[in-house]
Amino acid sequence: MDGTTAVAAARPPVRAGRPRFRALVPWLYLAPLLAPLILFVYWPLLHTAWLSLVRWNLQPGQATEFVGLANYAGVLESSLFADASWNSMIYVLAAIPLKVLLPLPVAVFLWSLGRAGGTYRTILFLPTLISFVIVAVVVGWMLNPIAGHVTALLSWLGMGFANPLATPDGAIITIIVLSAWKVFGFNVLLYLAGLASIRRDLIEAMRLDGASDWVILRRLIWPLLSPTTFFVLIATVIFSLQQVFTPIDILTEGGPENGTTNFFYMVYQLAFRTFDIGRGAAGTVLLFLLLLVITLLKLRVLEKRVHYQQ
Amino acid sequence: MTSAPITFGRPWRVAFHIICLALCLSVLVPMALVVGTAFKPANEIYDLSLWPSQPTLANFGRLFGETEFLLYMWNSLATTFLRVVAQLAIAILAAYAFARWHFTGSTLSFALTLGAMMIPHQLVMIPIYIMIAELGWFDTWAALIIPNLAMPFAVFLLRQHMMSFPKELLDAAEMDGAGPLTALWRIMLPNLGPALAALTIVLSIDCWNEYFWPMLVIDSPGARTVQLGIREFLEENFEDFGALMAGVTIASLPVLLVFFLLQRRIMETFVASGLKG
Numbered sequence: 001m002d003g004t005t006a007v008a009a010a011r012p013p014v015r016a017g018r019p020r021f022r023a024l025v026p027w028l029y030l031a032p033l034l035a036p037l038i039l040f041v042y043w044p045l046l047h048t049a050w051l052s053l054v055r056w057n058l059q060p061g062q063a064t065e066f067v068g069l070a071n072y073a074g075v076l077e078s079s080l081f082a083d084a085s086w087n088s089m090i091y092v093l094a095a096i097p098l099k100v101l102l103p104l105p106v107a108v109f110l111w112s113l114g115r116a117g118g119t120y121r122t123i124l125f126l127p128t129l130i131s132f133v134i135v136a137v138v139v140g141w142m143l144n145p146i147a148g149h150v151t152a153l154l155s156w157l158g159m160g161f162a163n164p165l166a167t168p169d170g171a172i173i174t175i176i177v178l179s180a181w182k183v184f185g186f187n188v189l190l191y192l193a194g195l196a197s198i199r200r201d202l203i204e205a206m207r208l209d210g211a212s213d214w215v216i217l218r219r220l221i222w223p224l225l226s227p228t229t230f231f232v233l234i235a236t237v238i239f240s241l242q243q244v245f246t247p248i249d250i251l252t253e254g255g256p257e258n259g260t261t262n263f264f265y266m267v268y269q270l271a272f273r274t275f276d277i278g279r280g281a282a283g284t285v286l287l288f289l290l291l292l293v294i295t296l297l298k299l300r301v302l303e304k305r306v307h308y309q310q
Numbered sequence: 311m312t313s314a315p316i317t318f319g320r321p322w323r324v325a326f327h328i329i330c331l332a333l334c335l336s337v338l339v340p341m342a343l344v345v346g347t348a349f350k351p352a353n354e355i356y357d358l359s360l361w362p363s364q365p366t367l368a369n370f371g372r373l374f375g376e377t378e379f380l381l382y383m384w385n386s387l388a389t390t391f392l393r394v395v396a397q398l399a400i401a402i403l404a405a406y407a408f409a410r411w412h413f414t415g416s417t418l419s420f421a422l423t424l425g426a427m428m429i430p431h432q433l434v435m436i437p438i439y440i441m442i443a444e445l446g447w448f449d450t451w452a453a454l455i456i457p458n459l460a461m462p463f464a465v466f467l468l469r470q471h472m473m474s475f476p477k478e479l480l481d482a483a484e485m486d487g488a489g490p491l492t493a494l495w496r497i498m499l500p501n502l503g504p505a506l507a508a509l510t511i512v513l514s515i516d517c518w519n520e521y522f523w524p525m526l527v528i529d530s531p532g533a534r535t536v537q538l539g540i541r542e543f544l545e546e547n548f549e550d551f552g553a554l555m556a557g558v559t560i561a562s563l564p565v566l567l568v569f570f571l572l573q574r575r576i577m578e579t580f581v582a583s584g585l586k587g
Contacts, residue, residue, distance in 0.1 A: 023413065023414075025411075025490065026407045026410075026411045026413050026416065027415075029403040029404060029406055029407035030403075030404050030407050030408075030419055032399070032400040032403060032404070032459075033400050033401070033403070033404035033423065033460050033465060034404075034419060034422070036400075036456075036457075036459040036460040037422060037423065037426050037460045037462075040434065040438060040456075040457045040458075040459075040460065041426045041429050041434060041460070042422070042426075043437070044433075044434035044436070044437035044438055045429065045433065045434060047436075047437035048433070048434065048436055048437055051436060051437070058440075105326070106326070106329065106330065106333070108316065109318065109323075109326040109330070110330075111315060111316070112314045112315060112316045112317060112318055113314070114314055120330045120333075120334060121577075122573065123334040123337055123338065124330075124333060124334065124337065125577060126337055126341070126566070126569075127337055128580065129515060129519075129562075129565050129566060129569055130519075130562055130565070131518070131519035131520075131521065131537055131561070131562070131565075132519070132521060133519070133521045133537040133540055133541055134537075134540060134558050134561060134562055137540055137541065137543075137544050137554070137558065138340060138344055138558060140544060141544075141551060141554065141555075142340070142343075147355070147356055147549070147551055149343065149358060152356060152358055153358060156358065181336065181337075184333070185337075186580065189577055189580070189581055190581060193578075193581050195315075198315075200315060203315050203316075213316050213317065213318065213319075216316065217316065221316075242430050242432070245432065245522060246521045246522065249521075249525070250541055250544070264430075264432050267432055268432060268435070271435070271436050271439075272439075272526070277436060280436055281436055284432070284433055284436065287432075287433065288429075288433050291428060291430075291433075295428050
């Protein structure tokens with residue numbers, strides 16, 4: 001992305017000759033992309049902002065009533081919002097050790113194995129390909145109190161078993177673990193891509209100076225990898241907020257006692273479970289602002305880290 | 311292959327191998343259990359064994375005989391095919407314009423494209439839901455396909471590939487009288503083969519595995535996709551786990567098969583796509 005403007009400047013302008021028609025040509029190529037982008041992304045964002053200011057229950061005949069910021073107040077004061085905020089924080093905090101820190105040493109190890117690490121890498125990547133629906137359904141099946149294999153295994157070992165999905169704490173832990181399982185190999189792959197870009201001669205030079213592996217890891221690889229680490233961190237934060245929607249919807253529907261709902265699921269609950277479009281839209285605008293802050297933070301930090309480029 | 315960049319000491323190597331093996335088992339054991347259960351007769355369903363002593367196809371028979379799974383497969387296959395073809399056509403044309411020409415508005419258009427990458431479905435669901443209601447598109451393929459035509463990451467990825475293509479070849483073709491569309495079709499695309507193949511597969515997997523959007527716009531059984539069907543099984547035939555695991559096996563099989571065809575390229579494309587669930 002950084003090179004965009006420089007490269008763009010180097011490109012020739014659209015060729016001269018019948019100038020009026022020529023200027024239109026690129027837009028013919030872009031129209032099939034821009035039309036759906038405006039219709040299904042940018043216009044809905046504006047429409048949502050408008051809907052957040054009215055009261056409406058999705059009935060076509062029903063008139064909408066302008067209520068100003070009342071929907072925002074309604075969302076912010078609700079216990080659902082409090083629960084969703086708390087849970088979102090738990091999802092993100094649990095994600096950092098499981099999805100950001102743990103894959104790093106594993107990636108460094110696979111990197112050190114060279115080609116021999118390929119099998120590990122491929123197997124760890126497989127959960128990325130399996131749909132979240134299937135992961136959730138299989139987990140639901142294994143934890144089933146009557147027929148589940150986890151239940152059977154534990155009773156075979158002589159231990160009793162309570163379905164973790166029945167309690168708020170157990171349910172959120174279950175979703176955290178299965179979402180970590182799903183994204184672990186993908187994050188390993190992201191780290192491997194970062195490691196592959198580190199120049200071997202820098203490592204060789206340090207080694208000639210007598211540096212140990214540990215010093216090379218800490219003084220050279222860790223700093224050079226920091227843009228990747230930061231990218232993985234941001235991507236994982238967004239993933240941990242958004243992608244758990246599917247297991248939440250399939251396994252718990254936000255419960256028990258709002259124990260697993262998060263910002264993304266809350267917005268869905270408001271709009272399509274209670275059919276309170278105004279509050280749903282207000283929650284959506286708040287969520288948009290949160291994602292915007294995360295994205296701007298990412299752009300800012302990535303710009304500052306450029307000096308580590310080799 | 312050059313020598314290993316870092317050589318861990320022996321105890322570390324052993325420890326890491328154990329960790330990696332444990333992680334791989336956490337992936338492979340549940341997969342084996344699912345596939346094994348799909349072939350288990352009713353009296354072995356609750357056994358802990360990975361593979362049945364009397365394998366049977368009865369679960370698949372019930373899956374296809376007593377449920378609409380075949381129809382769900384057809385809905386998923388057809389909408390995935392149509393949607394990915396349209397997504398590719400749109401992305402190729404746009405990427406070509408961005409890679410080839412600099413014109414008034416191109417920077418803004420590109421910024422709009424990149425910006426859309428950061429907008430998940432849940433942020434635009436309410437207005438699109440209303441739109442689909444007004445158009446009467448619930449329970450149709452159109453509702454699955456049309457709101458998802460623009461794929462910004464595909465545009466971004468293809469533009470990268472196209473920009474590294476020698477421009478002289480395209481210019482030479484245009485000197486010889488070929489229009490820009492001919493240059494794209496005859497010169498650019500044939501050289502993008504592997505990248506396009508991997509992108510096609512990643513887009514297809516993405517569509518095949520999608521849950522949120524179909525869940526929002528599909529209600530009737532006749533329009534269900536495979537993912538929606540699997541979820542319904544969990545809720546409706548709660549006790550027929552054999553058929554459920556047969557369905558899970560069949561729903562995952564195409565994705566895994568396709569992955570092993572183009573493994574390395576697909577992993578690279580997934581990395582480039584930023585984040586795919």
